[in-house]
Amino acid sequence: MTSKHLQKSLLLTVFTIGLCTLLYGVYRFMETPKDTRDVTAVAHIEQGELLTILQTKVDSTFNQYLEKAITIESQITQIQYREGTYSLLLQGDQKDTFIICQMQPNQNRAVNNYKVGDTVTVKGVFKGFLKDAVLLNCIFLNEL
Amino acid sequence: MKYSILLLILVATSVCLGQQSGEKLLARQGQVTFFSYTAAENIEAVNNQALSVLVLDTGEIAVDILMRAFVFKKTLMREHFNESYIESDLYPKAKFRGRIKDFDPEATEIQTRIVEGTFTLKDKTVPLSFKVSIQKLNDSILISGETQVNIDDYNIKIPKLLSPNIAKQIKISFNFQHTPYEE
Structure with a gap:
């Protein structure tokens, strides 16, 4: 050569x-941000488990869920709408501590099928804790 | 008997006053938006899950913001924000602690007041004061306004290559609807 x-x-x-x-x-x-429908959940948590699991604040426990998709089954206590986005307040396992699920915008139509008191299964990305657990980009898994 | 009734009234009154003096309102889903305007690029992110607690009789206000809960239009912006600039793993929350000056919890008209306090981001606490608009709606109190923070005050390191894209002064706007809350 x-x-x-x-x-x-x-x-x-x-x-x-x-x-x-x-x-x-x-x-x-x-x-653009990933659609939660295309993300695999790392854990399924039922009402009464999430806050107990995550509020231990043990780094290894907490971090394994942080920024990961998890599925949660719980009861709706409030539905809020703001600037094109719905958020669901789901019942936690402690008094006055909830799970906030900010829904993905493509779930807006589905939200209308639900009301306070309904039990839902949602998948969302866990972002951390303030007073409540915060999940973003949530989608319904048992869509009505 | 008379003394017992008097004692009962006194206890009841003090309990009521005690509850009133410490009455707190809570906004679980406050909105905080930040804007960075530069000639090269405009960056905006919204956080709809900020937590705010307002103590009615003192006008004290405490706000916690989960940094990972900011929503960006582009994934790369979110990654840079959380991993490089804010280091959300190490500093997951920003906090504001302050007091509304001359706050009147009973006023029905819109109040414009000054809030004085400190803003903590990345373990750096800097005094901050700004104007807010306060509106009473039935049993809830809506607080909204905007302020600016200087990124140099909070140990936020921007690589030279990207510095034209990030404003030195970041505009922050907020909106909290506080509703009654019992601890």
């Missing part, structure tokens, strides 16, 4: 790597 050929293939390699990097950069820049 001549040095000219070597130079050409080197240039082609650099160009290909550069193009791939650029395309990946554009893809990452344009990437």
